[in-house]
Amino acid sequence: MILSLLFFTFSFVFYVVTTLLYLGHWAFRKKWLGQTATAMAYIAVFSTTMILIMRAAESGHAPFSNLYESMVLFVWATNVGYLVLEYKHRQRVIGVFVMAIESLAMLSAALLPYKFKSVEPLNPALQNKWHWMADILRHVGLEKYAIGWLDFHVFTTFIGYGAFAISFGLGIMYLVKGYFEDRGRRNAFVDIFPDTSMLDELSYRAIAWGFPFLSTGIISGAIWADYAWGTYWSWDPKETWSLITWLIYAAYLHARVTRGWRGKRAAYLAVAGFLAVIFLYWGVSFILPGLHAYA
Amino acid sequence: MARENGGRSWLGAAGSNVWYFFNSLKLTISVLISLAVVSILGTVIEQNKSAGHYAGVLGAKWAKVVMLLHVNNLFHSWWYTALLLALAANIVVCTFERFPPKWKSLLNHKQEKFDPRIIEKFAHNRSVSVSVDAATANARVGRVFKKMGFNVITSNDGGDHFFYAWKGALSRLGSDLTHVSLLLILAGSIIGSYAGYKDYRFINVGDTIEVPNAGFKLRLDNFWIDQYDTGQVKQYNSLVTVIDGGKEALTKQIWVNEPLAYKGIRFYQSDYGMAWDKIDTAYIAPVKRKTGDTGAPVPVKWGTEEKLPGTRYSVKVTGYLSDFAYDEKTNSVGSLTPEPNNPAVRIEIYNAGRLISAPWIFLKYPGIFPAIPADQDVDIAFTNYKPTLYSGLSVNKDPGTNIVWAGAIVMGVGFIFAFFMYHRRVWVHVKETGGRAEVRIGGMINKNTLLFEKELCEIAEYVEKEGKKT
Numbered sequence: 051m052i053l054s055l056l057f058f059t060f061s062f063v064f065y066v067v068t069t070l071l072y073l074g075h076w077a078f079r080k081k082w083l084g085q086t087a088t089a090m091a092y093i094a095v096f097s098t099t100m101i102l103i104m105r106a107a108e109s110g111h112a113p114f115s116n117l118y119e120s121m122v123l124f125v126w127a128t129n130v131g132y133l134v135l136e137y138k139h140r141q142r143v144i145g146v147f148v149m150a151i152e153s154l155a156m157l158s159a160a161l162l163p164y165k166f167k168s169v170e171p172l173n174p175a176l177q178n179k180w181h182w183m184a185d186i187l188r189h190v191g192l193e194k195y196a197i198g199w200l201d202f203h204v205f206t207t208f209i210g211y212g213a214f215a216i217s218f219g220l221g222i223m224y225l226v227k228g229y230f231e232d233r234g235r236r237n238a239f240v241d242i243f244p245d246t247s248m249l250d251e252l253s254y255r256a257i258a259w260g261f262p263f264l265s266t267g268i269i270s271g272a273i274w275a276d277y278a279w280g281t282y283w284s285w286d287p288k289e290t291w292s293l294i295t296w297l298i299y300a301a302y303l304h305a306r307v308t309r310g311w312r313g314k315r316a317a318y319l320a321v322a323g324f325l326a327v328i329f330l331y332w333g334v335s336f337i338l339p340g341l342h343a344y345a
Numbered sequence: 346m347a348r349e350n351g352g353r354s355w356l357g358a359a360g361s362n363v364w365y366f367f368n369s370l371k372l373t374i375s376v377l378i379s380l381a382v383v384s385i386l387g388t389v390i391e392q393n394k395s396a397g398h399y400a401g402v403l404g405a406k407w408a409k410v411v412m413l414l415h416v417n418n419l420f421h422s423w424w425y426t427a428l429l430l431a432l433a434a435n436i437v438v439c440t441f442e443r444f445p446p447k448w449k450s451l452l453n454h455k456q457e458k459f460d461p462r463i464i465e466k467f468a469h470n471r472s473v474s475v476s477v478d479a480a481t482a483n484a485r486v487g488r489v490f491k492k493m494g495f496n497v498i499t500s501n502d503g504g505d506h507f508f509y510a511w512k513g514a515l516s517r518l519g520s521d522l523t524h525v526s527l528l529l530i531l532a533g534s535i536i537g538s539y540a541g542y543k544d545y546r547f548i549n550v551g552d553t554i555e556v557p558n559a560g561f562k563l564r565l566d567n568f569w570i571d572q573y574d575t576g577q578v579k580q581y582n583s584l585v586t587v588i589d590g591g592k593e594a595l596t597k598q599i600w601v602n603e604p605l606a607y608k609g610i611r612f613y614q615s616d617y618g619m620a621w622d623k624i625d626t627a628y629i630a631p632v633k634r635k636t637g638d639t640g641a642p643v644p645v646k647w648g649t650e651e652k653l654p655g656t657r658y659s660v661k662v663t664g665y666l667s668d669f670a671y672d673e674k675t676n677s678v679g680s681l682t683p684e685p686n687n688p689a690v691r692i693e694i695y696n697a698g699r700l701i702s703a704p705w706i707f708l709k710y711p712g713i714f715p716a717i718p719a720d721q722d723v724d725i726a727f728t729n730y731k732p733t734l735y736s737g738l739s740v741n742k743d744p745g746t747n748i749v750w751a752g753a754i755v756m757g758v759g760f761i762f763a764f765f766m767y768h769r770r771v772w773v774h775v776k777e778t779g780g781r782a783e784v785r786i787g788g789m790i791n792k793n794t795l796l797f798e799k800e801l802c803e804i805a806e807y808v809e810k811e812g813k814k815t
Contacts, residue, residue, distance in 0.1 A: 293384060
């Protein structure tokens with residue numbers, strides 16, 4: 051518990067500092083601030099990776115089994131996705147929005163009650179391993195780290211969530227920029243945003259990653275449910291909300307190729323989609339009853 | 346489409362209007378958003394509760410609305426199904442309308458000759474002027490396309506050289522495959538709900554059950570629970586044997602997440618408990634009636650005869666009830682609950698091979714009735730027992746599942762095509778004027794315009810600077 055907690059504390063600080071650096075870069079336009087922010091983002095992603103590795107070492111299974119671990123995975127996926135985006139498109143102002151989401155995510159993970167954080171042995175329903183993988187890992191004595199449909203389900207789903215978080219940030223930026231452009235107003239902070247067509251395209255790129263991963267997550271979850279409960283779909287609130295999220299993003303993808311729906315309306319759908327993700331992730335776990343004991 | 350309706354019957358016209366209605370992306374967006382919004386209702390309002398429950402939570406007026414609109418079973422209501430079918434019709438019509446022209450114009454499209462002026466009309470275009478002859482420029486264009494993995498067709502018309510290059514045409518099939526996969530998943534779920542069943546069976550260890558609608562039997566050989574060192578449950582396990590045609594066909598250990606599948610029927614570990622009508626072993630002890638001294642208990646396995654040391658008798662356990670009760674009206678015995686509140690065993694007592702008595706004796710009330718009324722010296726007590734466990738198995742048949750998985754695979758392939766491949770088409774015109782080659786490059790991509798801009802840049806730079814840089 052100790053090392054992963056230590057890395058968690060470090061990471062939390064790193065994310066807050068990274069967010070502040072990106073904010074500083076946005077406000078003061080100093081190149082060194084931006085470069086430091088990027089460097090800090092890399093350090094943060096390394097530290098987040100270490101949380102997951104330490105967690106796996108401490109629990110003796112893949113680190114995807116409770117709300118706390120999945121939050122860390124979410125932050126990790128979002129950060130990796132953002133760094134790829136920054137590397138390809140060099141738009142550091144996006145970092146302000148993405149890193150702010152990540153800092154909030156770290157904060158909420160830190161505030162989770164102990165029972166959502168503790169390292170627990172896997173209960174019977176969570177023990178789903180691919181036999182072929184266990185067979186291979188047995189030769190090197192790491193059989194217990196074999197993953198199965200469940201881990202695959204969590205992993206792909208959270209890559210999707212990470213991509214949706216980025217598209218949410220971009221969608222907000224699009225709407226803000228659009229708001230100023232529509233009224234012909236200028237604002238130094240908004241002018242530095244990439245232009246709306248690029249924000250729209252990047253938001254689409256993020257969703258074009260997130261959507262197949264969410265779908266893979268839903269399907270692998272269905273495969274697991276089929277193994278564990280004998281039905282691949284039972285309209286449990288978590289399943290239904292994953293479908294709701296999927297439907298919103300499916301609507302987004304069609305909106306982008308439909309006259310009158312691209313641009314602003316699509317951006318609203320991208321924002322709505324991530325709000326649905328947040329509810330799917332936290333709201334359903336804490337408010338609605340269902341089969342998903344953890345996220 | 347409307348103008349074709351002139352000479353047709355009203356049926357044809359109506360059909361055409363319906364077709365037109367479903368051939369709409371706006372309908373797609375509306376249906377997707379409607380499904381999302383009404384699904385929220387199905388998670389906020391608890392499903393499959395009684396009318397009374399809704400009246401208690403929402404008040405009588407709203408409870409009535411809930412029942413009237415089938416919100417209590419929203420996901421299986423006729424109107425939710427209708428929305429899903431509307432989506433399916435939307436997919437079918439759009440595929441019929443859009444796929445054939447797409448196939449013709451995009452996937453099989455090879456434009457050998459074109460008017461060079463179209464290049465400037467593309468949103469993405471570049472012009473470079475290089476101080477080399479046309480042949481060199483042509484070679485460079487050919488090489489850069491080859492390097493970037495494009496397919497190319499070329500043609501010449503006097504001094505005009507034309508290139509038409511394309512890459513990633515499969516990307517266009519992605520959306521069609523995804524749409525077809527949704528139809529497959531929908532079809533699989535419909536087949537499953539009509540041709541499948543979900544049942545539930547308790548089996549005591551050692552017992553055999555007839556599997557519903559299957560023509561074979563299942564025997565539970567053993568049930569046990571694995572624990573972690575901390576005492577938490579690690580896994581529930583059942584060892585089961587399929588008996589088909591009187592023969593043991595297959596033995597398999599099943600646990601949560603590891604079902605048994607046999608002839609399309611699957612068995613899932615889902616519950617367990619102690620049997621209320623059977624035990625594994627009873628501990629039976631001889632008792633001296635005069636002093637009340639109880640001798641050492643003998644373990645007697647269910648159904649086998651054991652000698653009681655120090656007596657003339659041997660005993661056999663033939664019945665067990667976890668919560669014994671006697672019903673005077675019917676003169677019969679039974680168990681009030683499945684809980685071991687009043688465990689009792691029925692034993693058969695033999696003397697020299699002859700059955701002399703078959704009483705019920707009680708764990709909690711030893712000696713309440715003498716086990717052998719004729720014997721004044723010896724009584725028999727039930728001192729302890731080892732329970733028989735039962736395993737609760739879900740028995741499922743869902744012939745639609747494989748269709749759903751097939752749909753999932755098609756969807757995966759569709760996503761790879763749709764999201765990770767891009768269809769680029771590039772038109773290049775090369776013409777030599779005044780010792781310089783004028784190269785015009787333009788084209789389209791179906792998505793990821795940012796990538797395409799970079800690629801066009803790369804092509805232009807290659808044509809311009811090859812040999813000088815890198």
